[in-house]
Amino acid sequence: RDPDTGRFVGVVELYDLDQKSRTAAAGKVKNAELIFTQDTNVLEAMEKLKNFVGDAVPVIDTEADTLLGVISEAKIIQAYLNMVNRLRQEEHATL
DSSP: OOTTTOOOOOBOOGGGOOTTOOSOGGGGOBOOSOOEETTOOHHHHHHHGGGOOSSEEEEEETTTTEEEEEEEHHHHHHHHHHHHHHHHHHHTOOO
16 A cells, blocks of 8 residues: 555565565565455456465455455355355255
8 A cells, every 4th residue: 555645556475575585565565466346246256266376365446546455265265155055045945
């Protein structure tokens, strides 16, 4: 996050923060490989995760260009599986 504007500027990978490095975290900011917006749904997220390697994805407010938070890959998969299970239950429900 830019300290002056509050705008999202990128990510710092955990493995880049080794204890021996003298470079501050701000000097290790990279463009995010994958970004979700406040409007990204579970199906879109799963589709975008196909080629993603990482633990978490930033979620950005596109209007303010600010970071809303991060979501882990595991939480996205869990939400998808919950959605699939709900749909299965609805399909097999008896009237």
